[in-house]
Amino acid sequence: MNSNGPLAGITAVEFAGLGPAPFTGMMLADQGARVIRIDRPVKKAASPDQRNGDVLSRGRESIALDLKRPESIDVALRLIERADVLIEGFRPGVMESLGLGPDVCLKHRPSLVYGRVTGWGQTGPLGKAAGHDINYIALTGALHAVGRPGEPPVPTAGMIGDFGGGGMLLAFGILCALHAAKASGQGQVVDASICDGSALLASLLYGWHSTGAWHAQAGTNTGDGGAPFFNAYQCADGKYVSIGAIEPQFYGKLRELCGLTDPDFDQQWDETAWPALKRKLADVFRQRTRAEWCALLEGTDACFAPVLGFDEAPAHPHNIARGTFAEVNGVTQPAPAPKFAGTPAAACKAVAPTGAHTRTILAEAGLDGNEIARLLKSGAAWSETNAQQ
Numbered sequence: 001m002n003s004n005g006p007l008a009g010i011t012a013v014e015f016a017g018l019g020p021a022p023f024t025g026m027m028l029a030d031q032g033a034r035v036i037r038i039d040r041p042v043k044k045a046a047s048p049d050q051r052n053g054d055v056l057s058r059g060r061e062s063i064a065l066d067l068k069r070p071e072s073i074d075v076a077l078r079l080i081e082r083a084d085v086l087i088e089g090f091r092p093g094v095m096e097s098l099g100l101g102p103d104v105c106l107k108h109r110p111s112l113v114y115g116r117v118t119g120w121g122q123t124g125p126l127g128k129a130a131g132h133d134i135n136y137i138a139l140t141g142a143l144h145a146v147g148r149p150g151e152p153p154v155p156t157a158g159m160i161g162d163f164g165g166g167g168m169l170l171a172f173g174i175l176c177a178l179h180a181a182k183a184s185g186q187g188q189v190v191d192a193s194i195c196d197g198s199a200l201l202a203s204l205l206y207g208w209h210s211t212g213a214w215h216a217q218a219g220t221n222t223g224d225g226g227a228p229f230f231n232a233y234q235c236a237d238g239k240y241v242s243i244g245a246i247e248p249q250f251y252g253k254l255r256e257l258c259g260l261t262d263p264d265f266d267q268q269w270d271e272t273a274w275p276a277l278k279r280k281l282a283d284v285f286r287q288r289t290r291a292e293w294c295a296l297l298e299g300t301d302a303c304f305a306p307v308l309g310f311d312e313a314p315a316h317p318h319n320i321a322r323g324t325f326a327e328v329n330g331v332t333q334p335a336p337a338p339k340f341a342g343t344p345a346a347a348c349k350a351v352a353p354t355g356a357h358t359r360t361i362l363a364e365a366g367l368d369g370n371e372i373a374r375l376l377k378s379g380a381a382w383s384e385t386n387a388q389q
Contacts, residue, residue: 023056028087040064133158162194229254254302
């Protein structure tokens with residue numbers, strides 16, 4: 001569907017799932033790869049509102065197959081024989097039980113990059129245990145680092161684990177393996193674990209911890225809200241602003257613009273003074289509304305930004321100028337990123353209905369009209385038109 005972008009010419013087969021795997025598929029599709037998603041047949045097509053709100057599913061072509069049937073597995077293998085990449089996010093052993101494990105698929109397509117993402121990874125004592133994002137980041141120390149003193153850690157809504165440590169890591173792994181396959185002609189399995197990826201995202205903090213520069217107690221460090229000059233503060237209207245004035249020149253600019261002449265603010269790096277300074281800064285920021293603070297500080301070297309909600313962020317002038325968000329079928333959503341000067345991605349694509357491309361993809365795979373009709377009639381394959389019959 002996407003003919004533009006640096007990944008134009010790459011074909012991926014994605015097995016529909018939840019969380020990190022569809023995020024990987026979205027990232028590849030955003031940058032021009034053709035991503036054919038194998039969806040499950042449905043009894044009733046999703047409404048346009050339900051479909052368009054499934055942002056992670058944008059940009060794909062959809063074929064619906066019942067993978068419990070051998071004839072559907074045969075179709076899946078036909079698609080894989082023509083693909084560069086496979087994406088799956090099931091628990092370990094599921095693809096093997098379907099007859100679509102790496103050994104089988106790489107025999108059909110030796111150059112295939114077989115990308116799989118799970119919570120714990122394909123191996124290890126927890127490999128087959130159930131879990132969710134919060135569990136995976138908890139095991140790596142990443143969750144421990146998110147919180148305030150004396151309070152429980154704060155779940156991060158999938159951003160550290162599922163999407164940063166899982167989906168984005170798988171996308172990176174796939175591109176690495178594609179590069180290797182281009183040179184050798186040999187594909188391989190990419191085993192992306194949310195647990196591994198979450199640990200990787202905490203690399204900087206582990207380095208600091210080893211030198212004593214990062215305290216074990218969350219919320220007491222420079223970068224986690226412990227410092228008064230790196231924190232969020234409530235304004236007179238109940239809204240919030242963020243401050244990140246770490247370096248002395250930026251801290252000086254913050255003091256200058258906010259009128260922080262109290263000599264206590266000279267103690268920027270005295271950690272024993274931080275709690276009192278945070279209270280003083282909180283009193284300062286409560287004196288004006290967020291809009292008033294934006295008028296004074298935004299765009300300066302005070303390292304300032306308003307804390308915006310999902311309804312507000314797309315309307316901010318910087319995000320508008322950068323094209324950070326897009327609107328597709330009435331749904332505002334983050335636009336493809338990063339941006340490329342020479343091979344820019346196409347505009348965001350809509351989410352296709354389940355089975356919208358079943359007939360076309362089956363024909364491309366070499367099935368004739370009678371074979372396609374038999375698959376649809378038996379329920380082994382499902383087309384968008386099935387819901388209308």
